Structure formats: C-alpha cells, structure tokens
Amino acid sequence: MSKRLSDEQYEKTKSYRLKQWLDGTKDLYLDAVEMKEQQPFQEDKKLIEKRKKETQRRFARLYDVEHNAEMRIFRKIYRVFSVLFCVFLVLMLLTAVSHLPVIGNPGNPTNNEVAQRYIESGLQETGAVNIVTGMILDYRAFDTLGESHVLFIATCTVLILLRIDRKKGKNEPGAALESDRVHEPKNDVILQTAARILVPPIVIFGIYVILGGHLGPGGGFSGGAIIGAGLILYLNAFGFEKTERFFTAKTYKKLSFTALACYSLSKCYSFYTGANHIESVIPLGTPGAILSSGLILVLNICVGVVVAGTMYTFYVMFRKGGY
Amino acid sequence: MAFVQNLPFISIILSLFAGPLSSILSGKKAKWVNLAVITIIGCMSAAVLGFVMQSGKPYVYMMGHFPAPWGNEIRVGLLEAAMALFFCIVMFLCMLGGSRERSLEVEEPKENLYYVMVNLLLSSLLALIYTNDLFTAYVFVEINTISACGLIMIRQNGRTIEAATRYMIMSLLGSGLFLLGICFLYDVTGHLLMSNIKEQVKILSETGTYHIPLLVSLGLMSIGLAIKSALYPFHAWLPDAYGYSTLSSAAILSSLVSKGYIFLLVKIFYRVIGFDVVRDSKVINVLFVFGIIGMIVGSIDAIKESNIRRMIAYSSIAQIGYIYMGFGLGTTAGVIASVFHIISHAATKALLFVAASGLTDASGDSTDFFDLTGAGYRNKLAGVAFTVGSLSMVGFPMFAGFISKLLFAQAGVESSHKMLMTLVALAISTVLNAVYFMKTVIRIYTPEWKAGIEKKNFTKVTAVQQPAKSVALVCFILLNLVLGLGSEPIIRLFENGLKMFA
Numbered sequence: 128m129s130k131r132l133s134d135e136q137y138e139k140t141k142s143y144r145l146k147q148w149l150d151g152t153k154d155l156y157l158d159a160v161e162m163k164e165q166q167p168f169q170e171d172k173k174l175i176e177k178r179k180k181e182t183q184r185r186f187a188r189l190y191d192v193e194h195n196a197e198m199r200i201f202r203k204i205y206r207v208f209s210v211l212f213c214v215f216l217v218l219m220l221l222t223a224v225s226h227l228p229v230i231g232n233p234g235n236p237t238n239n240e241v242a243q244r245y246i247e248s249g250l251q252e253t254g255a256v257n258i259v260t261g262m263i264l265d266y267r268a269f270d271t272l273g274e275s276h277v278l279f280i281a282t283c284t285v286l287i288l289l290r291i292d293r294k295k296g297k298n299e300p301g302a303a304l305e306s307d308r309v310h311e312p313k314n315d316v317i318l319q320t321a322a323r324i325l326v327p328p329i330v331i332f333g334i335y336v337i338l339g340g341h342l343g344p345g346g347g348f349s350g351g352a353i354i355g356a357g358l359i360l361y362l363n364a365f366g367f368e369k370t371e372r373f374f375t376a377k378t379y380k381k382l383s384f385t386a387l388a389c390y391s392l393s394k395c396y397s398f399y400t401g402a403n404h405i406e407s408v409i410p411l412g413t414p415g416a417i418l419s420s421g422l423i424l425v426l427n428i429c430v431g432v433v434v435a436g437t438m439y440t441f442y443v444m445f446r447k448g449g450y
Numbered sequence: 451m452a453f454v455q456n457l458p459f460i461s462i463i464l465s466l467f468a469g470p471l472s473s474i475l476s477g478k479k480a481k482w483v484n485l486a487v488i489t490i491i492g493c494m495s496a497a498v499l500g501f502v503m504q505s506g507k508p509y510v511y512m513m514g515h516f517p518a519p520w521g522n523e524i525r526v527g528l529l530e531a532a533m534a535l536f537f538c539i540v541m542f543l544c545m546l547g548g549s550r551e552r553s554l555e556v557e558e559p560k561e562n563l564y565y566v567m568v569n570l571l572l573s574s575l576l577a578l579i580y581t582n583d584l585f586t587a588y589v590f591v592e593i594n595t596i597s598a599c600g601l602i603m604i605r606q607n608g609r610t611i612e613a614a615t616r617y618m619i620m621s622l623l624g625s626g627l628f629l630l631g632i633c634f635l636y637d638v639t640g641h642l643l644m645s646n647i648k649e650q651v652k653i654l655s656e657t658g659t660y661h662i663p664l665l666v667s668l669g670l671m672s673i674g675l676a677i678k679s680a681l682y683p684f685h686a687w688l689p690d691a692y693g694y695s696t697l698s699s700a701a702i703l704s705s706l707v708s709k710g711y712i713f714l715l716v717k718i719f720y721r722v723i724g725f726d727v728v729r730d731s732k733v734i735n736v737l738f739v740f741g742i743i744g745m746i747v748g749s750i751d752a753i754k755e756s757n758i759r760r761m762i763a764y765s766s767i768a769q770i771g772y773i774y775m776g777f778g779l780g781t782t783a784g785v786i787a788s789v790f791h792i793i794s795h796a797a798t799k800a801l802l803f804v805a806a807s808g809l810t811d812a813s814g815d816s817t818d819f820f821d822l823t824g825a826g827y828r829n830k831l832a833g834v835a836f837t838v839g840s841l842s843m844v845g846f847p848m849f850a851g852f853i854s855k856l857l858f859a860q861a862g863v864e865s866s867h868k869m870l871m872t873l874v875a876l877a878i879s880t881v882l883n884a885v886y887f888m889k890t891v892i893r894i895y896t897p898e899w900k901a902g903i904e905k906k907n908f909t910k911v912t913a914v915q916q917p918a919k920s921v922a923l924v925c926f927i928l929l930n931l932v933l934g935l936g937s938e939p940i941i942r943l944f945e946n947g948l949k950m951f952a
Contacts, residue, residue, distance in 0.1 A: 190721055220630075223666035227637050235652065236640035241519045252516070269522035273577070273589035276466055276570060283473065283566050284600040288611075290560070336903040380473045388468040394514075395463050401515035402459065403451055 254411035254420035255341040263346075264423045268394055275390060275430050278437045279383055285441060286376075291448040315364070322364030329357035335432040341420045347427040351434025359441045367447070376449070379436045386429040393422050454501040457494040458526050458580050459511055462533070465491060465573035469566050469789070477561025484565040485545065488572065492538035499531035503943075508950045510582060518582070519643050525582035529789070529947025532940075533579050533713060540705050541572060541589070547804035547922030548698025555696045557603040567600040571702070573792050575710045584632050584722065585642045587714055591628065595621045598707050601699040602691050613690035620687045621678055628674030634667035635722075644721040655727045668723055671693070671734050675715045679708040681774050682744030685767045689755075690775050692763035692803075694726060700759070701803040703797035704766050712773055712792055716785065719777070720951040729780040738778020738868065742875040744771025749882035753889075756819040758810065762802050765843065768879060769795045773873065776858060777866045782948060787857035789944050794850035794933050801926035802839040807831025808919060809894060812911045821888070821906065822897035826891075827844070829911040833894055835923040838888035843928050845880055850933035856878065857941070 137143055147153045228235040245262055253261035263271045330353075337350030362370045379418030400407045443449075468487045472480040502508065508527035510518065517523075545568065556564055570593055583795040598621070603614035607913040637643060640649035654660050675903045677684040694702045728734060748767030755761040769791070776788030806817075812828035813821045826833025842849035855876065862872030898908070913920040933940065 219666065223634060223663050226660065226662040228636070228660075236638055237636065238915055239640040241641065242689050265514070266516050266521050267585075270586050273574075273586065273593060274464070276469065276573075277589065277592050277596065279470060279473075280566065280570050280596050280600070283563050286595055286606050287560055287563050287606075303705055376903075384470040384474050386468060391463055391467045395460075397515065398459060398463075398513050399456065401521075402456065402512045407515065422596075 230380050250414055253423065254414050255423050256414055257341055257343055257346070260341050260423060260427070261420070262344050264341075264426045265421070268397070268426070268450075271426075271430070272390060275387065275433050278433055279387060282379075282437045282440050289444040289448050290376075299414055317365045322360050326361045326364075329360070330354055331402050333357060333431070333435070337427050338417065338424070340427040341423045342415065342417070347430025348434055350427070351431035352438060354435040355432065355438025355442075358435065359442045362439075362442070374439065376440075379440055383433050383436050386432040390426055390429040393425060397422060454497050455509060455511060455526070455667065457498050458524055458531075458534070459513065461491040461494045462524075462573055462576045462580065465569050465576060468569040469573065470903065472562050472565040472569055472852075475562055475915045477558060477565075479939055480562040480565035481549070484568055485542065485671055487569060488538055488542045488545065491572065491576070492535060492542065495531055495535040495538055498526060499528070499535055502526060502528050519641060519646055522579040522586055523582050523643070524577075524681065525840070526580060527942055527947055527950040529951065530579050530694075532943055533793075534576055535578070536793050536796070537575055537706055537710075538572075538810070540800055541568075541702060543922045543929075544698050544701040544705065544800050544804075547800075547926075548696065548701060548807075548917050549918045550916055551697040551807060558608070558667075560604060563600070564604050564820060567597040567604070568702070571597040571601070571707070575706060578710045578714050580722075582644050583642055584635070584644060584647070584718075585718075588625075588629055588632060588674045591625055591678075591711070591714070593709060594710060595625060598703060601703065602695045604699070605694070605696040607694070609690060609694040613694055616687040616757065617691045620684060624677035624684075626674070627670045627677070631670035631674060631703065636664050638663050638667075642643065644717070647722050648724055651723055651727060654700045655730075660840075664727075665733070668728065668731055668733050669736075671718055672715065672737060673919075674735065675711045675718075675945070676740070676774065679711040679715075680767060680770055682740045682767065682771055685744070685748070685770075688767060689751075689760045692766065693757060693760035697803060697807045700763075701800040704763070704803065705800040708766075708770065709792045709796055712770075712788075714775070716886050719785075720948065725785075734778045734780050736778075737774045741771045741774030741776075741778055742871065744768060745775065745875055745879040746771075746882065749886070753882065753886045756885075757817045758806050758819060758822060758890065759803070759817050761819075761890070762799070762806060765802075765883070766795075766799060766882065769799070769843075770878070771868050772854070772858060775875065776861065779861050779868055779872065781861055781865055783861035783864055784858070786941065786944050786948060787854060787861045789948070790937070791854040792859055793940075794854045794930075797850055797926065797929045797933060798839050798842045801835060801923070801930060802843070804834035804919060804922055804926065805832045805839055808911065808916070808923065809836060811916070812908060814907050814909075816906075822890070823896050824894065826894035827897065828903075828908060831913045831920055831923055832911070836894065837891050838927050838930060840891050842934070844884045844887055848931065848934050850930045850937075853934055853937040853941075881885060911921050 132140070144153075228237075245258060245266065249258045249266075250256065253265040255261035255265065333350045333353035335350075336345035336353055337347055340346030340350065358370070358374070364408045397407060397409075399405075406423075409421045411421050414420070418424065451818045465487055468483055472483060475483060481939035507524060508530075510523050510525045512518070513522040513524060515521070518832045552561070552564065557895050574590040574593040574597065578587055578594065581587050581590070595618075599614050599618050602617055604612050632642075635647060638654065641650060651664065654664060680688045681869070692704050695703070719725055745768050746768075747762055748771060752761050752764035752768065755764055773788045773791050773795070776784040776791065778784070808816050808829050809822055809825040809832050812832070813825050816822075826836070840850065845852045845855040859873065859876055862876065902908075
C-alpha cells in the first residue's frame with residue numbers, strides 16, 4: 128500500500144507538476160526561459176516627417192492620377208496592353224508546346240545516341256553507379272564547373288550588397304548584433320534541445336549524401352544544401368558567438384577558394400589529358416566502392432563545400448550583414 | 451595537337467581560377483592579379499589568332515575524355531580568336547582608365563570583390579565566344595548576368611541599387627526566355643551541341659516538321675538576347691545602369707557585356723539555326739524594325755538628356771539599334787557590318803566614357819551639361835579624346851565609326867526591298883548623333899568666364915596627374931584610328947571568320 132503524502136510533499140512531486148501542466152494552471156517554462164517582450168516599433172519623428180514629405184512629393188509628381196491626364200491614359204493603355212501581351216504569350220507558348228513531340232514516344236528526337244551512350248556505357252566509362260552524377264561531373268563537367276562558380280559569384284554579389292563595413296564606423300557591429308536579437312528570445316530551451324539532437328544527424332546525413340553521390344541519389348549540390356541547413360539551425364539555436372568560433376567570412380572565402388581551385392585544377396588536368404589524348408592516370412576503381420569513379424568523389428566534395436558555405440553565408444548576410 | 455591549341459581552354463580556366471583567388475587577396479593585390487590575367491589572356495588569344503590564321507581552318511577542342519555530343523567542347527575559329535583578343539584589349543584599357551574612380555567610389559574592404567566580378571566576367575565572355583554547346587552558353591550567360599549586377603551596384607548609392615535591381619529583373623527575363631528557347635530546340639532536335647543541332651534543323655526545315663516550335667524557339671532566343679543587350683523596347687534598364695555605376699563598370703558594361711550577348715546571337719544564327727533558315731523565318735524582320743526604331747528613339751532621348759554620362763548611355767541604345775538593323779538586313783554583308791560595328795562601338799563607347807569622366811574631373815565632378823563649359827581647355831587630353839570619340843560616333847572619316855556606317859550603307863544598298871528604309875534611318879540617325887555629340891564638343895570648347903571658374907572651384911587637370919587614365923585614353927584613340935584607317939584586313943578577317951562558322 129502506498130502511503131498518503133502530505134499536501135506540501137505532494138506539491139514537490141513530479142506527478143503533481145505533470146498534473147498542473149496538463150490542467151494548464153502553471154506554465155513550466157515561465158521562469159525557466161528568458162523572454163523579452165517585443166518592443167513596439169518606434170521611429171524617429173524627423174524621419175517620419177521626412178518620409179511623409181517625400182511620399183507626398185512623389186505622389187504629387189507621379190501617382191496623382193486624378194490630376195495627371197497623361198498618367199491616367201498611360202495606365203489604362205498599360206493595363207490593357209499587359210493583359211493582351213500575357214494572353215498572346217500564353218497562347219503562343221501553348222501552341223508551340225502542342226506541336227512538340229509527344230512525351231514518352233520512343234521515336235522522339237531526344238531519344239538518340241547521346242542518351243543511349245550515357246545509359247549503356249556510363250558505368251564503364253565514368254565508374255559512377257549514379258548515371259546523373261556521371262553525366263554532370265564527368266561527361267559534362269565543364270558545365271558544372273561554371274555552375275559552381277555561379278554559386279560563388281552569387282555569394283560575392285550578396286556580400287557586396289549586404290555586408291556592413293566595420294571600418295566606416297557608421298554601423299557599429301555591436302549595434303547590429305543587438306538589433307539582431309531584439310525580436311527573438313535568447314537561449315530558447317526548446318530550440319536548443321531540438322538543435323542539439325538534430326544538428327549532428329543532419330550534418331552527418333549531408334556528408335553521407337555528398338560522399339555517396341556517385342553510388343546513389345545525392346551529390347554535392349543536395350548534400351551541401353543539407354549541411355547548410357544544419358548550420359543555419361545551429362546558428363538559430365546558439366547564436367553567432369558559438370558559430371563564429373569555427374565559421375567566419377574568412378573561413379568561407381578560404382574554404383570556397385580551396386574547393387573551387389581544387390575543382391578547376393583537377394578538371395584542368397582531365398580536360399588537358401582528354402583533349403591531347405593522353406591516358407589519364409586516375410584509376411576508375413570498382414564501381415560501387417566508395418573510392419571509385421575517378422575524380423567524381425573529389426568534385427562532389429568540392430561542390431558540397433561551396434554549396435554549404437553559400438547557403439550559410441546567404442542566411443547570415445540577410446540576418447546580420449557580416450560575420 | 452600543337453600546344454597553341456590548348457590556349458583557349460587555358461585562358462577560360464585561368465580567368466575562372468583568378469575569380470576565387472581574388473576573393474582571398476587584398477584589393478591592391480587583386481588589382482595586379484586582374485591586370486596580369488587580362489594581359490596574359492590577351493597574349494594567348496593573339497597567339498591563337500596567329501595559329502588559326504596560319505592553319506586557315508577552325509578546330510574543336512574536347513573538354514575532357516569524351517567526344518562532342520557526349521562531353522563538352524569548345525570551337526576556335528578566326529572570328530572567335532579575334533573577338534577574344536579584342537575584348538581583352540578593351541577590358542584592359544577600361545580597367546586602367548577607371549582605376550582612380552574605383553579607388554574613390556568602391557569601399558575599400560569590398561575592392562577585391564570587384565576583381566572577383568571582373569575576372570569571372572572575363573571568363574564568361576571567353577566561354578560565350580568559344581563554346582560550341584548551347585547549354586554551356588547558358589551557364590556562362592548566368593555568370594555574366596550576375597557579375598554585371600555586381601559591377602553596377604558596387605558603387606553603393608540609391609541610384610545604383612535601383613539600377614541594379616532593374617537590370618537584374620530585365621536580364622533574368624532575358625535569360626529565362628533564352629533558356630525556354632533552348633528547351634524547345636532540344637526537344638525537337640535532341641541535341642545541345644551547335645553543329646549537331648544545325649544538321650537536325652536543316653533536315654527539319656527541309657521536311658517542314660516541327661515548324662512552329664522551331665520558329666518559337668528562334669524567336670525566344672533572339673528576344674531573350676535582345677533584352678539582355680538592350681534592343682529598343684527593352685532598354686529601360688540601360689541609362690541608369692551605365693550612368694551611375696563606377697567608370698570602369700560603365701565602360702565594361704557598355705562595350706563588352708552587351709556585345710558578348712550579341713556575339714552569341716551571331717553564333718546562334720550561323721552555327722545553330724543556319725542563316726538561311728533564320729532569313730526565311732521572319733524573326734529578323736522584327737529585329738530590323740526594332741533596330742531602326744531604336745536608332746532614332748535612342749538618339750532623341752540622348753538629345754533631351756542633360757547629364758553627360760546618361761547621354762552617352764542613351765547613345766548606346768542607338769548604336770545597339772544599328773547592330774540589330776545589320777542582322778535584320780538578312781545578308782552576309784549586313785552581318786559583317788554588324789560585327790564590325792560591335793568592335794568599333796566597343797572601342798568608341800569605352801573611350802567616350804573615360805573621356806567624359808576626365809572632363810567631369812575638371813568640372814568639380816559635376817556631370818551636368820552646362821558645367822562642362824570650357825572643360826576641353828581645363829583637361830586637354832580628355833577634350834581631344836572626347837572629340838575623337840564623338841567624331842567616330844557621328845561617322846567622320848578616319849575613325850572607326852565611319853567604316854561601320856559605310857559598311858551598313860553598302861549592305862543596305864545590296865538588299866533589295868530594305869534599301870530605302872535602311873538608308874533613310876542611317877541618314878536620320880547620323881544627323882541626330884551629330885546634334886548631341888557636336889553640341890557637347892562645342893560646349894566643352896566654349897570658354898568659361900574666369901569668374902565662373904573661380905566661383906565653381908574648377909581645377910585644371912593635366913595628363914600627368916592621372917597617368918593611368920591618360921594612357922588608356924591615348925590607347926583608345928590609337929585603337930580608333932587603327933580601326934578607322936586599317937579596316938581592310940580586319941573586314942577580310944571577319945569575312946573569312948564568318949565563312950568558318952558554316
């Protein structure tokens with residue numbers, strides 16, 4: 128027989144807290160999580176005045192349709208024409224599509240010797256079990272080389288647009304950090320616990336997808352995106368202080384330079400030998416083994432590093448403007 | 451295989467490699483790397499040009515261990531090598547001429563990013579010139595677009611950001627249409643390699659199958675590239691993008707980026723679709739009409755403009771109109787005139803931008819038309835250079851612009867039913883060109899009152915004060931003279947190059 132507890136003792140047990148939580152009489156996280164109420168957004172009065180004036184001025188010049196006959200006529204014509212143009216475009220494209228070869232027909236022009244060779248001898252020639260990987264990283268590696276530089280240059284453009292320069296002193300980094308945190312609770316227990324559990328498997332899964340790119344579905348682009356997502360989750364849970372210990376703009380640049388240079392140099396070798404009909408010394412290995420299919424594994428890793436860095440950098444730039 | 455034949459591939463890889471390399475260097479080092487890369491690639495292109503001239507026939511270069519329809523390949527002929535060499539020269543001079551403005555207008559920690567953009571832009575231009583594969587062309591069109599955006603907005607003020615946004619939207623629309631065109635073409639021919647598509651298209655056009663998708667695909671690709679190179683109704687992004695970005699960006703954008711797309715269009719006409727098929731489809735008539743409207747509307751806009759940088763930018767719209775008019779004639783002579791105009795406009799427009807910045811330097815950095823009064827006396831070299839550029843644009847003999855106008859007129863006379871329109875449009879446009887360029891030349895050589903100079907704080911600028919810009923200006927003037935006086939071998943080279951395209 129269980130003995131009956133006194134009320135005081137009972138209130139200390141876990142079952143009582145569970146009951147409280149179930150009834151909704153007490154929020155367990157109320158004092159445990161540091162929360163900050165959202166401050167209502169306030170703006171400088173001068174700025175408001177200035178903006179109002181500017182808007183009015185602009186409105187008077189451009190959008191005062193009532194008193195601007197030219198504008199009114201233009202708008203009407205514009206609307207009519209845009210609708211007509213869209214209808215025309217849709218009809219034209221639909222007509223063109225209806226005249227295209229029927230999907231799935233074996234006699235289609237796309238089912239020619241190009242696709243045939245990819246499917247029939249892709250495995251022998253590239254050593255990759257996954258034909259798609261073999262195609263993008265061996266048969267048509269030049270396109271993919273360009274494509275990974277597209278990602279790199281996109282990041283550079285975002286850096287130009289959003290990076291806040293510390294030297295100028297206009298925007299203090301401290302101020303940026305604070306404003307970044309105003310609208311969010313710090314040290315969110317739920318998020319941190321979830322991140323602690325989820326981030327390692329996500330990153331490991333990403334690495335697996337990259338390394339297995341030549342063996343099954345996956346590859347540098349998808350694996351890199353997974354790792355990038357894991358990094359972003361980690362950043363959200365633990366803040367910049369922790370991530371900046373191992374990942375800053377410098378790290379990103381060095382990593383992506385190493386990856387892209389590695390890609391360029393290895394492809395340089397294979398393009399050069401290929402064009403000059405020199406036998407390549409890189410063995411293809413046994414298809415299906417992890418160390419197989421020549422350079423594809425290396426290239427996948429390079430692409431993965433670039434993609435992960437790009438995703439993470441995009442996120443950081445849009446959130447804080449520097450790291 | 452001779453070692454020289456590797457050089458086109460090495461030049462593409464070298465400039466691709468220099469992009470990420472610049473991102474980890476400091477701005478100053480990146481600048482030297484960039485200049486070195488452009489010089490090396492220029493030398494290599496010259497060697498390739500010499501090789502192709504000697505051998506007299508084009509060659510294909512396999513990118514990897516797999517032959518063409520399976521792997522990638524690039525193709526090198528006379529026209530490609532000549533274009534690569536010319537683009538390198540112009541880019542080098544643009545970078546040289548704009549170095550002072552860059553150090554003033556680009557934030558110092560971001561300076562190396564500028565060179566990332568320029569290096570990757572160069573690689574994409576080279577790839578567009580050399581590629582023999584439509585999809586590779588699309589990939590490098592993407593790099594070209596993004597880096598051009600970066601070049602516009604690296605000088606950060608409200609106008610450039612707005613201009614970059616506009617450029618981005620229009621340019622992505624163009625890329626999208628181009629990609630749709632490639633998809634249609636791939637679906638009906640089953641190939642992405644230019645030579646193979648041409649064989650298939652020939653069969654298809656003879657039997658008349660898939661006529662509509664073929665036509666739509668040609669239309670989409672032409673319009674897509676026309677949007678990206680600012681043909682008349684799609685030109686709204688251009689004046690801001692060229693007018694407010696930093697000097698070397700404006701010069702590079704106007705003289706190289708839009709020309710890269712036009713060269714790709716020439717390749718599509720000759721190497722992908724076949725020029726006979728293009729002529730029979732009526733797509734070129736559309737290009738012809740819009741080209742002519744652009745020639746006139748662009749000039750009228752330029753006359754109305756009082757900001758000198760924007761005026762030169764509007765003039766670009768008119769010149770792009772000339773190039774499309776040449777395509778629209780539908781004769782080989784017309785295309786040769788267009789190709790010549792590509793290089794003569796590139797050489798002249800970059801010269802005008804650099805010279806105009808020299809004039810504004812001597813006018814308290816004001817780009818207003820009336821503040822330029824007497825600027826030709828305050829900065830003598832820039833004044834001379836601006837006059838040369840203006841005369842070339844108007845079509846004064848001795849300069850590059852004259853030869854291209856002459857070629858256009860000759861091509862127009864040969865074409866039977868488009869003769870009248872071409873000649874009339876040329877005449878009107880030339881007069882309008884003369885109106886705004888001569889107006890500016892007269893303005894810069896009108897003496898300013900002494901009191902005015904003191905009041906507005908104008909300073910004299912000698913050639914020695916800005917050595918890089920002076921060197922660039924002198925080289926540009928020489929380039930213009932070379933194109934204008936020694937045009938005969940260049941035109942013959944283009945004729946042979948176009949024959950090699952077939």
